Amino acid sequence: MIKVAVDAMGGDNAPVEMVAGAVEAVKIRPEIHVLLVGQEKVIEAELSKYTFDKERIHVVNASEIIATEEPPVNAIRKKKDSSIVVGMNLVKSGEADAFVSAGSSGAVLVGGQVIVGRIKGVERPPLASLIPTENGVSLLIDCGANVDARSSHLVQFARMGSIYMEHVVGVKQPRVAIVNIGAEEEKGNALVKETFPLLKECSDLHFTGSIEAREIPHGGADVIVCEAFTGNVILKLYEGVGATLIHMVKKGMMSTLRSKIGALLVKPALKTTLKAFDASQYGGAPLLGLKGLVVKTHGSSTRTEVRNSIIQCVTFKEQQINEKIRQALNTEQPTSPIS
Amino acid sequence: MIKVAVDAMGGDNAPVEMVAGAVEAVKIRPEIHVLLVGQEKVIEAELSKYTFDKERIHVVNASEIIATEEPPVNAIRKKKDSSIVVGMNLVKSGEADAFVSAGSSGAVLVGGQVIVGRIKGVERPPLASLIPTENGVSLLIDCGANVDARSSHLVQFARMGSIYMEHVVGVKQPRVAIVNIGAEEEKGNALVKETFPLLKECSDLHFTGSIEAREIPHGGADVIVCEAFTGNVILKLYEGVGATLIHMVKKGMMSTLRSKIGALLVKPALKTTLKAFDASQYGGAPLLGLKGLVVKTHGSSTRTEVRNSIIQCVTFKEQQINEKIRQALNTEQPTSPIS
Structure with a gap:
């Protein structure tokens, strides 16, 4: 089983495409559970359009939304109840394995470093x-x-x-x-x-x-x-x-x-x-080197990209990518960097 | 009248396409005179394939060739009789208004600065x-x-x-x-x-x-x-x-x-x-800010690009671009740079 938190409020096509992508993902892959993060009523209304296994999609309320144009550091610090901050905290606490967002790139990057945190030895988490x-x-x-x-x-x-x-x-x-x-x-x-x-x-x-x-x-x-x-x-x-x-x-x-x-x-x-x-076929861009998985998808993502971004989290967890990164970066290398 | 020196030996398709482009240019524009710079015999043999106004294409001998992989500074310093150095010197002495080359980018950039020289006030000549x-x-x-x-x-x-x-x-x-x-x-x-x-x-x-x-x-x-x-x-x-x-x-x-x-x-x-x-329709890239005109065309240039690169020199001269640059960069501006 893998739990993926999805930012239901981020991106140009939120919440419609985010919710649709989540529903598609759980239908395709039986091991996926999704936590839809955002304004409960809005998400519930959207979810009511679909039939799906109710045990595998849950809503986690977050009242605030971080807009694309907001200065990221400030937004992450002040909007404690935003979908991005709440979603990142789910990863930090281990309640979710991954967080997928089509919202503000800056906020996702800052949140990943500040809330989820870097793997020991990683100097800067890159977007791939x-x-x-x-x-x-x-x-x-x-x-x-x-x-x-x-x-x-x-x-x-x-x-x-x-x-x-x-x-x-x-x-x-x-x-x-x-x-x-x-x-x-x-x-x-x-x-x-x-x-x-x-x-x-x-x-x-x-x-x-x-x-x-x-x-x-x-x-x-x-x-x-x-x-x-x-x-x-x-x-x-x-x-x-x-x-x-x-x-x-x-x-x-x-x-x-x-x-x-x-x-x-x-x-x-x-x-x-x-x-x-x-x-859009290939899912989103993971922010590598974090203690957990954060995936940034295009702001213009539709359900297909959202679905594929959720599904790509499965392989990431199965293959224990973070453990492999931890090992590789903490092994003595001639070029091992000192921060 | 405008005199354009053309590097007959530079580029993947030299001398064939360089010579062909020069012939096409003088046929299209009556004000253009071309100086084909390079190994005299090779160029003459190539020119013999065409009929053209003999008064408007002349060959200037240069025995050496600078290869693409040669370190540029060294090549410009040592190969005094290369087509690039000879061509640049024609611009410097005023015997040509412009020099067009599909040869080594590095050598063209270095030669432009070292031989032709910068307009007063220009810090770095950019390729456009x-x-x-x-x-x-x-x-x-x-x-x-x-x-x-x-x-x-x-x-x-x-x-x-x-x-x-x-x-x-x-x-x-x-x-x-x-x-x-x-x-x-x-x-x-x-x-x-x-x-x-x-x-x-x-x-x-x-x-x-x-x-x-x-x-x-x-x-x-x-x-x-x-x-x-x-x-x-x-x-x-x-x-x-x-x-x-x-x-x-x-x-x-x-x-x-x-x-x-x-x-x-x-x-x-x-x-x-x-x-x-x-x-390739748009001709080559001028190195702006030099006391004369130097145009770099693609290494893979064919006659069309060579021809268009030669023709573009006409407007550059007619419009007195270098005089305009000199005036603009030597007028007091709030952002006027000090080297």
């Missing part, structure tokens, strides 16, 4: 996102938690990402690469130049060197390591270029009578292909 | 690249020259980019934005937080605030300011995601008999649409 590639998926780490990170942080990101990719996604000996602006070791900014030799020394990693951004969509590495500013730019540009091109392809197909007829014939095949490039 | 968007093009500056740049550099990039976009591309009052990982002023890394208020104070700029990477392909700003590591990641990911998606669309269309028939009907319309998203 699976991104689609030509051959499957890669893990982009850090995609949003720690801007201006240091080289020792990046080494930890690489090690945590490698564990996640191997044991949650199932990639044996994942290839780890650092985002750079050229393939050669001497290329890069100060941070990359400092981090590169440290990664080379990590005997527990299959480090393959630099990866240029151009190679990311081709699946050039399994674990793509970067500082969060770069990672966030990559994540969002990925979405932006993808959306724009698909929009342009559709527009092009609708531009002449001939192409419209062609579009009808092409559509089913194209849908299957492009689905593979849809990030 | 036009990137396609849904609505036309935006200027990405700096896309590769100065990693670990400082805030005063970014302010200069914004001002030079704005001049380029207004007078070369013809966008009135270009919207200037800084790449960030959130829309709010307090978001970002240390560099962005420091640069944001400085840009706000620039009365000569139409500064619109932060731009998230997701909005770049939608044409969210005309001049997109960033430090070169981020800019290079954006440029290369743009190409990578675009290439991957187009590849996947084609694969999807070829997957069933039905879709194959549809593909035939869709093809012409789709080609027109996707051409608008092809970066």
Whole structure:
């Protein structure tokens, strides 16, 4: 059995899609129990639309909501009865194994560190996102938690990402690469130049060197390591270029009578292909290195992403990822960082 | 009349495509004269394939070639008779107005600064690249020259980019934005937080605030300011995601008999649409802020990009961009940087 707390009030489509995703998750996986956190009456009204096993979805009341634009540190400190703070506390106390939220990224990141807390030895918990590639998926780490990170942080990101990719996604000996602006070791900014030799020394990693951004969509590495500013730019540009091109392809197909007829014939095949490039399939982004699991899903998440984010918590718990991270980061390594 | 020196030996497709692009350029624009720089015999052999106005294409011999993998500073210092050094010297001496090269990026950047030299007041010459968007093009500056740049550099990039976009591309009052990982002023890394208020104070700029990477392909700003590591990641990911998606669309269309028939009907319309998203249309990336014009084109440039890169030099000269940059950067501004 696994208990997942879900922020019913966070995200653009809350509570409708959050509740729907929770219902779908418990129907698909018998071991999942969900705690829907938020305003009780609102959630109950939403839940009344569905039939489901009442033993496996419970509501935990939280009267407040943290808005996206609120300064995160302040919000976490003051809104003790918000869905995010209450949900995080459920993880801290052990009443839940994981917390899934589509709410304020800043509040989720701050709450994860302040309330759930870091695993001993972890300097900075990174946000890790699976991104689609030509051959499957890669893990982009850090995609949003720690801007201006240091080289020792990046080494930890690489090690945590490698564990996640191997044991949650199932990639044996994942290839780890650092985002750079050229393939050669001497290329890069100060941070990359400092981090590169440290990664080379990590005997527990299959480090393959630099990866240029151009190679990311081709699946050039399994674990793509970067500082969060770069990672966030990559994540969002990925979405932006993808959306724009698909929009342009559709527009092009609708531009002449001939192409419209062609579009009808092409559509089913194209849908299957492009689905593979849809990030929402892969669930949310875990904040790694915490004493518990916190998963951030897109603010625009629909039930599918919510459902998949809940389901991904099962493998995380089964594979004891946190125990593996604890062991890896507390084992003596030549590059072991001192905070 | 404008004289453009072209590096006939640089790039993956040299000398064939470089020479072909030069021939095309002089045929299209009567005011263009080209100096093809490189190994005389090789160039003459290539030129003999074409008919063209012999008065308007001349060969300038340069016996050496700088390879992409050579350390740039060393290469520029030692290979005095390389096509890049000879070409840059033609600009320095005024025998050419501009130099176009598809060769080693590092050598072009170093050569531009060391041989051609900076305009007074310019701290760091940035590389500026036009990137396609849904609505036309935006200027990405700096896309590769100065990693670990400082805030005063970014302010200069914004001002030079704005001049380029207004007078070369013809966008009135270009919207200037800084790449960030959130829309709010307090978001970002240390560099962005420091640069944001400085840009706000620039009365000569139409500064619109932060731009998230997701909005770049939608044409969210005309001049997109960033430090070169981020800019290079954006440029290369743009190409990578675009290439991957187009590849996947084609694969999807070829997957069933039905879709194959549809593909035939869709093809012409789709080609027109996707051409608008092809970066090679827009010529190369100028290194702004030099006493002369240096344009870096893709290493993989074909004749079309070479031709367009040569033609873009005409507007640059006609509009006296360097004079405008000199005036703008030497006028007292509240944010005027001290090196």
